[in-house]
Amino acid sequence: MAVTLADVAARAGVSSATVSRVLNGNYPVAGNTRERVKRAVEELDYVVNGQARALAAATSDLVGVLVNDVADPFFGLIASALQAEIGAGGAGPVGGKLAVVCNTGGSPEAELTYLTLLERQRAAGVVLTGGAVEDDTHTAAVAARLARLATSGTHVVLCGRPPLTLPDDSGQVTTVAFDNRGGARRLTEHLLSLGHRRIGCVTGPVERSTTRHRLEGHRAALEAHGMGPGTGEGDNALRLTVHGGYDRASGYDATLELLRRDPGVTAIVAANDTVALGVCAALRDQGRSIPGDVSVAGFDDLPFSVDAAPALTTVRIPLQEAGARAGRLVMGRQAPPPGGLSTIPTELMVRASTAPPSNRP
Amino acid sequence: MAVTLADVAARAGVSSATVSRVLNGNYPVAGNTRERVKRAVEELDYVVNGQARALAAATSDLVGVLVNDVADPFFGLIASALQAEIGAGGAGPVGGKLAVVCNTGGSPEAELTYLTLLERQRAAGVVLTGGAVEDDTHTAAVAARLARLATSGTHVVLCGRPPLTLPDDSGQVTTVAFDNRGGARRLTEHLLSLGHRRIGCVTGPVERSTTRHRLEGHRAALEAHGMGPGTGEGDNALRLTVHGGYDRASGYDATLELLRRDPGVTAIVAANDTVALGVCAALRDQGRSIPGDVSVAGFDDLPFSVDAAPALTTVRIPLQEAGARAGRLVMGRQAPPPGGLSTIPTELMVRASTAPPSNRP
DNA sequence: AAGCGCGCAGAAAGCGCTTGCTACACCCTC
């Protein structure tokens, strides 16, 4: 049915070995032979069979990218930058790899399933993005899978995920981490320095590493201001932590809950920008002005944050930079950092959604 | 190196054919033999080689999804729904396909390159999403590529793209189209019925089909209101069309240009929601209130639109529904609609960013 | 003039899997 190497070879009057060599350019072929082959390829509209090539050469054109949610610009931005780095136009012999984007929906099972699928395809590389679910069983299962992938030559990169130490002798995984803790800390410090003391925290799902890190940063800032656990204000802050999902609706609901627990909150830090939008919506619906009555802050600095009303104070994570770096690492185009870990700094972006608390009771 | 079928066969004391049959479950194997094989698979942590399987069985686990920009939620939403439909957990023998998301950046060359790459991989299906670049040469090139794919058994689906008739006898491509024209028309009618007459139009790149369709809908509404070309108001409307990209910055710049051309515009329809955010920002920066001074409308109804300030009036496209349908079609799980074309209706969402024009001069 | 190296092309052995066909029991049936 389809045109094969042999067809091209027959047409050019050479052996299939020669055609293969012309196509791959990795072996000397006489000028006029090469021309003849090229012409035959053109005339027959020949396209190599990637699977056969992969099988014979033990290579792969695929790079897996696991994300929690493609529809979330957080992952979209990473994926986009990553893909630009590994994709067509790349330096590879065949002109780049294809990104297989796998939407796990945050489900540990889906994560493992996709890792198996990628192992089947003998992917050239695998990038896991976004926070990990912190469950020992699951972490171990993922580590085992990654160890096997790494051992069999697949480049494994974690992007925005806590580093993972693999069992003993297996290959390396390299990590591009985000400074979530530092960013969260600076954000809360910003609020504290504005004079806020009753700060609500609408954070992500308990089991996610990202949630934990951001929360740790938040608490570290409080503690540094003498608001650690045991102090009155500190214990109040603990009460003002509500867990939810990384979506707008969670932000909305959590805010209502927060206002119920303490109608006097003057500031709310959200799990991310999307959640912050939900927070803002809930506050508005409750008749509170932002930042007049309550200051609100997000996280990630997604593109829409600057257009929110008011523009969101947030913590910028250079996601494209992170995605690009992950892409270079997974392609082996960039040497892994010492220790296999590089951390992407985060930056506080102060905008209009935060202000000093009003002096009403 | 890696564990192969033969290794498993040896361990289970059977032939590799039997192992293959157990794995695929497509041939009777005696109960205890099956058990033995399964145990051997477990013990050796065997994972089939997808490439070898694909080569031997002439099948593929890959479905290509071409998008203009993964980071844009418009495409993210489609991709996400599509992936849920084709992905792990699906009904296929091996449990679903992998989505290869290809970011074309709107570049025709990248589009062709990716199609070649997908043809190489003998993808089981290909979905092209988003507006097409309307250039005869390019359209013909794409049509030729798709014809070859379709002929060789790859399911080809267009989602949010104008239908394409392939040369003569080749396979079918099925299309899931959006009613951009109708949506745009209803949107402009909404503005007209509010009393607006000087309506600016910040639209997308000239060469894109989506741009053309939305513009046609816009103009049809004007014409139906006696504001066709030749009439004073109609010609003014033509002057008030500015082309730009589908990004926020374009919306910002185009708005400034629009205000220069006619400082008295009372409403602006944007190419999409993202552009609308830029429009809003520019208006605010110019001291115009929304919708007090100028009404603004978007398109697509992306999730953030409801959180914009003010909440955007827009045209909702059920992107997830579209993506899911495209997914089912590309998997062959749903019969193609008669004529190979199904159209997704769009819905006008009236929110706070549009209001009657103020009666100032 | 004999010997060598070199540049290029082909033969053929896989890569790891699927699958059509054959083979062998074993149990019926007449």
Place this chain on the structure above:
DNA sequence: GAGGGTGTAGCAAGCGCTTTCTGCGCGCTT
């Protein structure tokens, strides 16, 4: 008891490519 199903398992031939190794013809050295 011989012929014929039936139910399982194996053999072996590919799938379309890459790559090692062999081979051939030439021009060059000694």
